[in-house]
Amino acid sequence: MEFPARRLIPAVAAAAAALLALTACTSSGSGGGGSSKSSDQGSAAPAPSVSNDLQTAYENTVKAVLPSIVQINASNSLGTGIVYDTKGDIVTNAHVVGSSTTFQVLLSDQSKPLNATLVASFPANDLAVVKLTNPPSGLKPATFGDSSKVEIGQIVLAMGNPLGLSSSVTQGIVSAVGRTVSEGKSQENPQGATIPNMVQTSAAINPGNSGGALVNLSNQVIGVNTLAALDNNEGNAQAPGIGFAIPASTVTNLADQMIKYGKVTDSGRAALGITTRTVIAQGGDGSQTTGAGVVSVTSGGPADKAGLKAGDVITKLGGTTVDSVQALSEALAADKPGQQVPVTYLRDGATKTANVTLGTLQ
Structure with a gap:
């Protein structure tokens, strides 16, 4: 069976090299500041006692949240979803649903799959909502936490269906x-x-x-598990201990819109209103540079209003150099709709600049 429900990425924003150098450690010790004295007979120091409090917290969180985790079978993929409400809405990743509109959903406590249909998908943020056709009584929605309160070093559990092993749990930190x-x-x-x-x-x-829950020990979903990193230095092998989850506040904001309107009406993310591809362009002095080549411009959109045309090559957004489509997307991710930014681009070998009032990513 294929499991394309988790994407592996070759790079992580502008800090990929630094990311891949990070080592996550979940253990802690006494700090080594104390010492123990042996008796005259040379007896060993007693082994430190181990508290069961942390283990109990793990077990309680698993019992509380795992009933909200489901398995989603699309036409060509298998992934995970999180029960969002008692009406049968389930949040997952857009790449889990793919181009499918109907699904088989397996609840944590049932062996018979249930039918579900697509509510909406928003690939720009890799989120989607599906809905059970006949939601059973007793559905247990997950509790989503406040993303602003997530702290580095916080203990978390990832719940999902890795490799088809339903209701699996892994442990780590933020x-x-x-x-x-x-x-x-x-x-x-x-x-x-x-x-x-x-x-x-x-x-x-x-x-x-993918589409599963990243959970804190307060039984709250703090993110939707989405992808892991690849280490370019190891032949694009998975980089151990580097995974990413969409924050809970983003999930609830977008999911609420998809459930209410059948689409995302306000992503809160900036856009130029163009489609692009990475190209090599030649400047007026004969030098070559790479940038985001404009393939098409949305009529009446931000770029169109500022005078950009198909064939232009964007080389800078504000003060950020743009040498690829990915670089342009990352630069836009740091901006907000309504913000005015200078866009530097090449047209027929000449460098030009236009001030663009950014629109909203749809």
Whole structure:
């Protein structure tokens, strides 16, 4: 069975090299500041007692949250989802649903799959909502936490269905917050998704985990597990202990819109209103440079209003150099709709600048 429900990325924003150098450690000790004295007979110091409090907290969180975790079978993939409400809405990743509109959903306590249909998908943030056709009584929605309260070093559990092993749990910590992460291209999103403000974790995320829950020990979902990193220096092998989750506040904001309107109406993310591809352009002095080549411009959109045209090559957004489509997406992820930014571009070998009032990513 294929499990393309977790994307592996070749780079992580502008800090990929630094990311891959990080080592997550979940153990802690006394700090080595104390010493123990042996008796005259040379007897060993007594072994420190181990508290059961942490283990109990783990077990309680698993019991509380795992009933809200489901398995989603799409036409060509298997992934995970999180029960969002008692009406049968389930949140997952857009790349889990892919181009499918109907699904089989397996609840944590049932052996018979249930039918579900697509509510909406928003590939730009890799989020989607599906809904059970006949939701059973007793559905247990997960509790989503406040992303602003997520702290580095916080213990977390990743829950999902890695490699089809249903209701699996892995453990780690929050390694970083506020990461901007770029996914690879897909049929649903040919330019690839660039997702801001992601939570980085050392908890293992494997194929089939996508769409599952990253949970704190207060039984709250703090993120939706989405992807893991690849180490370019190791032949694109998975970089151990580097996974990413979409923060809970983003999930609830977008999911609420998809459930209410059938689409995302306000992503809160900036856009130029263009489609692009990475190109090599020649300047007026004969030098070559890479940039984001404009393939098409949305009529009446921000770039169109500022005078940009198909064939222009964007080389800078504000003060950020743009040498690829991914670089442009990452630069836009740091801006907000309504913000005015200078866009530097090449047209017929000449360098030009236009002030663009950014629109909203749809």
